[in-house]
Amino acid sequence: GDSVTQMEGPVTLSEEAFLTINCTYTATGYPSLFWYVQYPGEGLQLLLKATKADDKGSNKGFEATYRKETTSFHLEKGSVQVSDSAVYFCALSRLDPMRGSNYKLTFGKGTLLTVNP
Amino acid sequence: EAQVTQNPRYLITVTGKKLTVTCSQNMNHEYMSWYRQDPGLGLRQIYYSMNVEVTDKGDVPEGYKVSRKEKRNFPLILESPSPNQTSLYFCASSLSGRTGGYSGNTIYFGEGSWLTVV
Numbered sequence: 416g417d418s419v420t421q422m423e424g425p426v427t428l429s430e431e432a433f434l435t436i437n438c439t440y441t442a443t444g445y446p447s448l449f450w451y452v453q454y455p456g457e458g459l460q461l462l463l464k465a466t467k468a469d470d471k472g473s474n475k476g477f478e479a480t481y482r483k484e485t486t487s488f489h490l491e492k493g494s495v496q497v498s499d500s501a502v503y504f505c506a507l508s509r510l511d512p513m514r515g516s517n518y519k520l521t522f523g524k525g526t527l528l529t530v531n532p
Numbered sequence: 533e534a535q536v537t538q539n540p541r542y543l544i545t546v547t548g549k550k551l552t553v554t555c556s557q558n559m560n561h562e563y564m565s566w567y568r569q570d571p572g573l574g575l576r577q578i579y580y581s582m583n584v585e586v587t588d589k590g591d592v593p594e595g596y597k598v599s600r601k602e603k604r605n606f607p608l609i610l611e612s613p614s615p616n617q618t619s620l621y622f623c624a625s626s627l628s629g630r631t632g633g634y635s636g637n638t639i640y641f642g643e644g645s646w647l648t649v650v
Contacts, residue, residue: 419574440579458536458622458643460576504574518637519565519590521576 417442421505421523436526437491438505440472446509448488453502534559536642538623544648553639554607555623564606568619613649621645
């Protein structure tokens with residue numbers, strides 16, 4: 416079945432450091448890829464997405480490029496802020512031919528990012 | 533404002549006492565779903581609904597029931613809660629079940645419901 420593997424946390428960085436959170440996936444067909452963020456005490460928010468190979472999703476200074484050849488969707492940010500401290504989830508959604516629609520997101524286990532001033 | 537609203541946000545209950553977690557969305561979305569989040573496991577889908585009166589099991593449906601009598605509401609029912617159902621629960625909705633390809637549909641999540649079963 417489908418699966419998403421993201422780097423183990425926690426990740427601790429100083430403000431203005433460069434961030435990379437690795438994410439690789441296993442899925443047949445052509446999944447869409449997502450990064451969700453969960454700030455402390457809050458629900459999940461969509462951070463960015465990419466729906467086809469070589470697409471780059473970007474939002475709030477974060478970027479991720481859909482690499483089909485390496486089945487990866489790594490999250491990057493050039494200069495993190497304290498306010499970026501959160502849990503980040505990589506996820507995929509794939510057309511299921513048996514059901515005729517994408518019916519769920521498959522999530523990675525999440526990576527806790529802490530940014531210190 | 534587009535919202536997915538869950539209630540209660542926090543609940544401590546006892547084993548075997550039936551409870552319902554409500555979920556409501558104001559975006560006229562067809563697709564709704566429930567997930568649970570557990571440490572080290574990420575989020576796993578419990579049930580989903582493609583439209584009114586259309587529901588199906590996700591990856592971890594055991595011990596849960598759902599209903600979709602109205603488009604805006606999708607309650608999660610625990611008939612006889614057990615301690616292994618202690619978790620953080622998220623309701624989600626989307627315009628349709630097609631979240632991939634070029635559809636551009638986004639899944640919106642509620643703020644979560646912390647449930648503890650003792």
